[in-house]
Amino acid sequence: MNRKFGRLKDTLGFVQIGLSALVTIGILGLILYYILLKGIPNISWGFLTTGFDSEYHGIADILLTTIFIIGITLVIAVPIGVFAAIYLSEYAKQGRIVRIIRFSIESLAGIPSIIYGLFGYIFFVLLLGLKFSLLSGGFTLSILVLPTIIRSTEEALKTVPKSYKEASLALGASRLYTLFKITLPSALSGIMSSVILSVGRIVGESAAVFMTAGMVYRLPGSIMDSGRTLAVHMFASANEGFSFDETWATAAVLVILVAIINLAARLLTRILSKKFSMGKG
Amino acid sequence: EQTPIFDDPVEVAEQGAGGQETLPPIGDDGELKGTIEIIGSTSVQPLAEELAREFMKANPDIVVNVQGGGSSVGVTSAINGICDIGTASRSLKETEKGAGLTEHIAALDGIAVVVHPNNSVSDLSAEQVKQIYMGEITNWSEVGGADKPIIVFNREAASGTRGAFIELAKLEEKRDDGSKRLLITSEALEANSNGALKTNVSTKEGAIGYVSMGTIDDTIKAVSIGGVQATAGNVIDGTYTLYRPFLMLTSGQPNAITRAFLEFVKSEAGQEIASQDYISAN
Amino acid sequence: MQKKKLLKKIASYGVEKLFLLSACVAVLALLVIGVYILVSGLPGMFKIGVGQFLFGEKWSPSEGYYGILTMIIASLAATIGAAVIGVGIGVPTAVFLADIAPKWAVRILRPAVELLAGIPSVVYGYFGLVVLVPFISNTFGGAGNSLLAIIIILGIMILPTIINLSELAIRAVPRSFVEGSLGLGASRMQTFLRVSLPSAKSGITASIILGVGRAIGETMAVILVAGNTPQIPGSILDSVRTLTINIAFEMSYASGIHREALFATGVVLFAIIMILNFTLQAVLNRKAGTRKRRRAGVKPR
Amino acid sequence: MMKKYDIIEINDLNLFYGDTQALKDISVNIKSNSVTALIGPSGCGKSSFLKSLNRMNDLVPIAKTTGEVMLDDKDIFEQGYDIVALRKRVGMVFQKPNPFPFSIYDNVAYGPRVHGVKNKKRLDEIVEKSLKQAALWDEVSDRLKDSAMGLSGGQQQRLCIARVLAVEPGVILMDEPTSALDPIATLKVEDLIHELKKEFTIVIVTHNMQQAARISDETAFFLMGEIIEFEKTSDLFENPKDKRTEDYITGRFG
Amino acid sequence: MMKKYDIIEINDLNLFYGDTQALKDISVNIKSNSVTALIGPSGCGKSSFLKSLNRMNDLVPIAKTTGEVMLDDKDIFEQGYDIVALRKRVGMVFQKPNPFPFSIYDNVAYGPRVHGVKNKKRLDEIVEKSLKQAALWDEVSDRLKDSAMGLSGGQQQRLCIARVLAVEPGVILMDEPTSALDPIATLKVEDLIHELKKEFTIVIVTHNMQQAARISDETAFFLMGEIIEFEKTSDLFENPKDKRTEDYITGRFG
Ligand SMILES: Nc1ncnc2c1ncn2[C@@H]1O[C@H](COP(=O)(O)OP(=O)(O)OP(=O)(O)O)[C@@H](O)[C@H]1O
Ligand SMILES: Nc1ncnc2c1ncn2[C@@H]1O[C@H](COP(=O)(O)OP(=O)(O)OP(=O)(O)O)[C@@H](O)[C@H]1O
Numbered sequence A: 001m002n003r004k005f006g007r008l009k010d011t012l013g014f015v016q017i018g019l020s021a022l023v024t025i026g027i028l029g030l031i032l033y034y035i036l037l038k039g040i041p042n043i044s045w046g047f048l049t050t051g052f053d054s055e056y057h058g059i060a061d062i063l064l065t066t067i068f069i070i071g072i073t074l075v076i077a078v079p080i081g082v083f084a085a086i087y088l089s090e091y092a093k094q095g096r097i098v099r100i101i102r103f104s105i106e107s108l109a110g111i112p113s114i115i116y117g118l119f120g121y122i123f124f125v126l127l128l129g130l131k132f133s134l135l136s137g138g139f140t141l142s143i144l145v146l147p148t149i150i151r152s153t154e155e156a157l158k159t160v161p162k163s164y165k166e167a168s169l170a171l172g173a174s175r176l177y178t179l180f181k182i183t184l185p186s187a188l189s190g191i192m193s194s195v196i197l198s199v200g201r202i203v204g205e206s207a208a209v210f211m212t213a214g215m216v217y218r219l220p221g222s223i224m225d226s227g228r229t230l231a232v233h234m235f236a237s238a239n240e241g242f243s244f245d246e247t248w249a250t251a252a253v254l255v256i257l258v259a260i261i262n263l264a265a266r267l268l269t270r271i272l273s274k275k276f277s278m279g280k281g
Numbered sequence B: 001e002q003t004p005i006f007d008d009p010v011e012v013a014e015q016g017a018g019g020q021e022t023l024p025p026i027g028d029d030g031e032l033k034g035t036i037e038i039i040g041s042t043s044v045q046p047l048a049e050e051l052a053r054e055f056m057k058a059n060p061d062i063v064v065n066v067q068g069g070g071s072s073v074g075v076t077s078a079i080n081g082i083c084d085i086g087t088a089s090r091s092l093k094e095t096e097k098g099a100g101l102t103e104h105i106a107a108l109d110g111i112a113v114v115v116h117p118n119n120s121v122s123d124l125s126a127e128q129v130k131q132i133y134m135g136e137i138t139n140w141s142e143v144g145g146a147d148k149p150i151i152v153f154n155r156e157a158a159s160g161t162r163g164a165f166i167e168l169a170k171l172e173e174k175r176d177d178g179s180k181r182l183l184i185t186s187e188a189l190e191a192n193s194n195g196a197l198k199t200n201v202s203t204k205e206g207a208i209g210y211v212s213m214g215t216i217d218d219t220i221k222a223v224s225i226g227g228v229q230a231t232a233g234n235v236i237d238g239t240y241t242l243y244r245p246f247l248m249l250t251s252g253q254p255n256a257i258t259r260a261f262l263e264f265v266k267s268e269a270g271q272e273i274a275s276q277d278y279i280s281a282n
Numbered sequence C: 001m002q003k004k005k006l007l008k009k010i011a012s013y014g015v016e017k018l019f020l021l022s023a024c025v026a027v028l029a030l031l032v033i034g035v036y037i038l039v040s041g042l043p044g045m046f047k048i049g050v051g052q053f054l055f056g057e058k059w060s061p062s063e064g065y066y067g068i069l070t071m072i073i074a075s076l077a078a079t080i081g082a083a084v085i086g087v088g089i090g091v092p093t094a095v096f097l098a099d100i101a102p103k104w105a106v107r108i109l110r111p112a113v114e115l116l117a118g119i120p121s122v123v124y125g126y127f128g129l130v131v132l133v134p135f136i137s138n139t140f141g142g143a144g145n146s147l148l149a150i151i152i153i154l155g156i157m158i159l160p161t162i163i164n165l166s167e168l169a170i171r172a173v174p175r176s177f178v179e180g181s182l183g184l185g186a187s188r189m190q191t192f193l194r195v196s197l198p199s200a201k202s203g204i205t206a207s208i209i210l211g212v213g214r215a216i217g218e219t220m221a222v223i224l225v226a227g228n229t230p231q232i233p234g235s236i237l238d239s240v241r242t243l244t245i246n247i248a249f250e251m252s253y254a255s256g257i258h259r260e261a262l263f264a265t266g267v268v269l270f271a272i273i274m275i276l277n278f279t280l281q282a283v284l285n286r287k288a289g290t291r292k293r294r295r296a297g298v299k300p301r
Numbered sequence D, E: 001m002m003k004k005y006d007i008i009e010i011n012d013l014n015l016f017y018g019d020t021q022a023l024k025d026i027s028v029n030i031k032s033n034s035v036t037a038l039i040g041p042s043g044c045g046k047s048s049f050l051k052s053l054n055r056m057n058d059l060v061p062i063a064k065t066t067g068e069v070m071l072d073d074k075d076i077f078e079q080g081y082d083i084v085a086l087r088k089r090v091g092m093v094f095q096k097p098n099p100f101p102f103s104i105y106d107n108v109a110y111g112p113r114v115h116g117v118k119n120k121k122r123l124d125e126i127v128e129k130s131l132k133q134a135a136l137w138d139e140v141s142d143r144l145k146d147s148a149m150g151l152s153g154g155q156q157q158r159l160c161i162a163r164v165l166a167v168e169p170g171v172i173l174m175d176e177p178t179s180a181l182d183p184i185a186t187l188k189v190e191d192l193i194h195e196l197k198k199e200f201t202i203v204i205v206t207h208n209m210q211q212a213a214r215i216s217d218e219t220a221f222f223l224m225g226e227i228i229e230f231e232k233t234s235d236l237f238e239n240p241k242d243k244r245t246e247d248y249i250t251g252r253f254g
């Protein structure tokens, strides 16, 4: 009797899991379909390859700016975030202080991006005199994605079995060597996930970007110039409501860009883990 | 006091014209080089970008950076000298006026009251608009339409469009102590941009809202007010009074390239561009 | 030889200090923002009066009313609702990905989820406005811009964070635990609920907290579907204004006490996420704790 | 109770890990209420065979099985066979001790709870009884709430035995259950096995010839994935039919 | 080479896991180029003692140590002692086999690589030699690139031995290195230990009295965290001084 009941609960559990997966797929499909359906017909070669001074209101410059901003932000945030996570989970004495740090990091994840934007504007743009620039934007976005990177990298590091680390240390490997040869490679795909999540966050952010990197519709000449990202462009064009076609086309381009970046990240993971782990794992 | 208050638009236009006179003439020598920073209203931004693009074509050595931020940001930036030109889609508040800014009108923008295209109502009196926004008329049947509840859309408090609309539709009441009270129904929904408002109205048959005239297309329908169509012509000849100025603000003595740009904005060519989506200031 | 060793030692020392430094920089950066918000917001809150600010129902800066109760309620309701959807769908989906799904399904679903993470809030907002809001309007009547619309959109938006991190955590549960459980005749579901889930708890908690953080801090998407009327929602179909909307709506033109009030709104947001974070940790710890009794001193691995 | 009919009948069992074959045409019968010992050099397929009997190999993605394992005249590899019921019935002690990261108590109570025992007193009884049977009670009775991960190697091994006993399976598969135990604890476990035999059917992997001789009724000698000889224990040790068996048990092999 | 001076001198070593004391006032000397066996019932502190000798207990957050372990007249617990050098010098084979999730080759090559061997040919040699010493070469020589996780229990155990040998430490700590091995493999490992003794110092935990008697020069009997007796192996087994030792080795204990 109990057995039957257990069986029922099991089945229900599977049904819930199955349904959830289906719902996720459904939502995903719907949104992607919608964006691509509305966007792709409006993408033309001219739209993709020209800049602001053309007839097409082309987004080539914006596309590049977006990639620059992603690059700058990752260059700043990934090392700091990953190193910080390493420190917190591998070096720091686990205890109250680490817990408090973790708690505050998680809490800061809830600050609205507009406040990050304001802070960035006051601190980087005005106080440090970086003006509206890719650099200001990169710094601000870095702070914005730090909680995601730190917290999820920490989780990824935690997934490495203790016995691996023990074995390595017992063979006379230093902590650092163990970290680079055992811990990080094992956690690599998890860390990459965190990077992918933050790329998503960077690409999708508007408020924090236009308040710090500005929204000049032109290819920035250097990282000290202002520029406009795809999300900001969409934000602006959607808000002013002249051409929704252009907005959706931009959205579609953005989705495709994200897909390419994610793919590249996965590839990189594979190459790196091959290189690190010295053989097949 | 915080809500932007619009003066009579005609007056604003005159003020602007006055500002124009203070601009010293500049020579035509091609010695112009440098960067112009424009910050401010997101509504003005598309126009400013278009103007900047044409201007830069003619002056390859000049770079014009156009940033958004909002009308208030434009005004403060102009006052603080953070930018060369601040833009605003509303006229200056009393408190901002004393700061020594010069106003240049780049264009005029009409505001149209819009409904869903399927709505059979195509004309409302000024009084009816007011009553709808006050929540006194709540069903389209009361104004000759179908029996459908009215969904009222308003813009957010920071909006210059909203300020102008409230002022012109007389949706504000002066209290005895001089402060003002908003009469708009608390049921009203708020949208934070022309685009959002437009999308809202275009997807709901019972909705009413107001948008910048330049954004109207076949997804929404502009109603005439007391029989007067919302068209550029009617704004220019003074019969349609629902409009506001797009301002470019400078502080003190602007440098030569900034002057050249403003010159360009006011020129035939500049106003030609402005009149594509808006109404020429001339 | 000796020299090389010394060099190595110095390098290793340097790198370790670099980790520490990074942690300091990260924590400092985040702290500075926290402090910035507090400093900009707390004075305003006291000027207005904490009680009046937190429990006032009327927000009308032009008339000098700065009460954010309606928005606190809206934000809480929206966040909790979104969390319910996000967790209710996200965690089972993560289980599906980590434990159950055939390889080909993982290969499709996972990149799709990651893609979902990269879609800008504005797009979610417009999607909600064009698809969801009319759907609600047609189904339940009213404008459609509502608490319900916010909850659904936020629920969808936090899915990638929750799915991604939870999957990672569930995958990390050592196989020997799972084998042990199955070997004792536990079903897959029991194994999951009683062994994998508790072992993956810290990761799943982190995913929920990051997701909830995203939900409560989200502005651009919410603004488009909320209706933005500052009122206490009588039903889930009512239009509301969240704390973030309030900030975004008015920050661009606010000055003086009004601006401080907006920063104070940020402080409240900060406080709410801390409280949620705290409660969530406590609840999750207790729940697993009572079921399995006190698991004396066991950290998940 | 003591009747010795065949409870598990294995026909032509083959097991592959990817391309390599770990078990080759295994056909043997395992008798009820008896102890069957599996011996053979390291890597010959003993664990693989054991894991086939309760389908734990299902968890290895690259593992592929052919052939039949009949339990009560039903093939456990048949489509739709209830694996959960199978594993409850055929309990397993793994070669590497794998306690859960719970308290000692919860480790032992895990099985009963899974199978629906909720009553606190009843659970306490089961835990105590199982730990006593596994000769661990004295060492841990005052720290039942401590994490099982803090136990010594041998303690973990006995905990895993206790954990299986608590479920009261009909068949118990033990993969070197005494490898980490001192002689005294080993003897206790052997006594336990002797005791259990009255009610259960036991299959045990061991590297200890003496142990196999002491406790088992029948013995199977594995070599390179094949069963070379399967006999009554006394016969196999005293009169090995195959030269290779003889070599192995006399230590002349390899 | 064969001089037997004290290489490790342990004075008043105490080890606590939280509140419980796992080692009590241990004071013994371990001689160079000899095999020291540690015996005693499960949970008596053998592994804990072993782990103290290369400070692996540092990884257990709740572990606290007092006392001295002098290696070459320097206390390894001293502040600033180079733990990495210590662990290179004092290698360890763990009780539970813990291979890395790499290929078999990379598992063995890990240690040499750590210590700077880069030459491919040299690595190949080391790997082959170590695997041969650990009696695993024949079984795995054609699948060196396969994951070590797919090895059988006994194979993993020998792999872990090979992994330590590849580092050529001065002292080797082995925690039941033959527990999962069949008699033949066990003998091979014992031969290896005999061989290694010429160059290395070996401390081994075993539950097998015969093994201890066969291979060790000195034996320590642990009970409840204390060393009851520490003698020349032959003396301890033939003439135990302590009643408890006698009880244990004759199997009358408990
Ligand atoms: N990490 C730990 N945390 C708490 N207690 C521990 C820990 N490790 C060992 N102990 C306890 O310390 C005592 C000694 O353990 P140890 O592992 O040294 O025993 P052992 O002699 O190696 O036993 P076995 O032969 O079973 O491996 C045991 O009671 C054990 O439960
Ligand atoms: N998961 C796996 N993937 C690939 N090969 C495997 C796997 N498990 C076992 N093998 C291989 O199958 C063969 C039999 O392994 P099995 O674990 O059954 O040996 P065993 O008899 O239990 O040995 P031991 O006494 O060392 O535990 C070995 O050669 C082993 O390397």
Ligand SMILES: [Mg+2]
Pocket (backbone or CB within 6 Å): D046, D047, D048, D095, D175, E152, E153, E154
């Ligand atoms: Mg085995």
Ligand SMILES: [Mg+2]
Pocket (backbone or CB within 6 Å): D152, D153, D154, E046, E047, E048, E095, E175
């Ligand atoms: Mg031990």
